Amino acid sequence: QGADSAQGDDTSKLKTLISNWVNCEFKPDPPVDSNDKHSHGFTNYVCGMLLCPAELDWKDLVVRAGIRDCSEGYIMTDLFFPAYLYEGYTTNPDDMEEGLFKSKILLQSYKVVFTSPSLAKHIEGDGDGADIIEKNRCARRSSSSLKVKKHVAHIIKMTKVTPRLIAYIVCQVMRFALSSITSWWSVDGDFNYVQFW
Numbered sequence: 001q002g003a004d005s006a007q008g009d010d011t012s013k014l015k016t017l018i019s020n021w022v023n024c025e026f027k028p029d030p031p032v033d034s035n036d037k038h039s040h041g042f043t044n045y046v047c048g049m050l051l052c053p054a055e056l057d058w059k060d061l062v063v064r065a066g067i068r069d070c071s072e073g074y075i076m077t078d079l080f081f082p083a084y085l086y087e088g089y090t091t092n093p094d095d096m097e098e099g100l101f102k103s104k105i106l107l108q109s110y111k112v113v114f115t116s117p118s119l120a121k122h123i124e125g126d127g128d129g130a131d132i133i134e135k136n137r138c139a140r141r142s143s144s145s146l147k148v149k150k151h152v153a154h155i156i157k158m159t160k161v162t163p164r165l166i167a168y169i170v171c172q173v174m175r176f177a178l179s180s181i182t183s184w185w186s187v188d189g190d191f192n193y194v195q196f197w
């Protein structure tokens with residue numbers, strides 16, 4: 001029950017922040033409305049671009065129409081890595097691991113959940129997560145002499161960024177926040193979060 005409550009808190013916290021970050025970085029017209037999930041997902045140009053598999057070109061009208069219509073070859077499943085996972089929201093087709101898990105929005109989301117929203121403001125998208133661990137160490141040292149509110153990374157004694165923690169942010173929070181689905185299920189149409197995780 002505690003984990004479910006924490007997931008709900010994380011999702012709620014990031015729902016508005018991710019919309020704000022998308023609006024600030026991409027300046028969509030109309031802006032992404034955090035209170036209207038129907039303005040998210042593949043119907044929204046920017047959310048669709050971020051959710052689009054990195055190996056596809058969202059700017060291509062055929063690709064966009066194929067994804068929106070769920071045409072053969074464009075059905076979004078857990079086998080694709082969306083653009084929001086990659087540094088600069090694009091991938092190198094010759095090396096699909098280059099820049100993976102280094103996007104600005106992913107790092108911001110990670111910091112909000114495991115450290116604090118104020119630290120998420122200072123992301124440049126350089127992304128190896130080392131500063132998260134260093135801030136955790138600094139907080140641990142400073143908390144011995146001062147009364148400091150402990151963040152999640154400190155409470156769970158996080159000493160490194162793990163694949164499991166990245167998967168949590170990617171699945172539980174980010175994809176849900178960018179998509180148009182209104183409640184979290186382990187399967188969203190053809191996308192299986194459990195398999196993706």
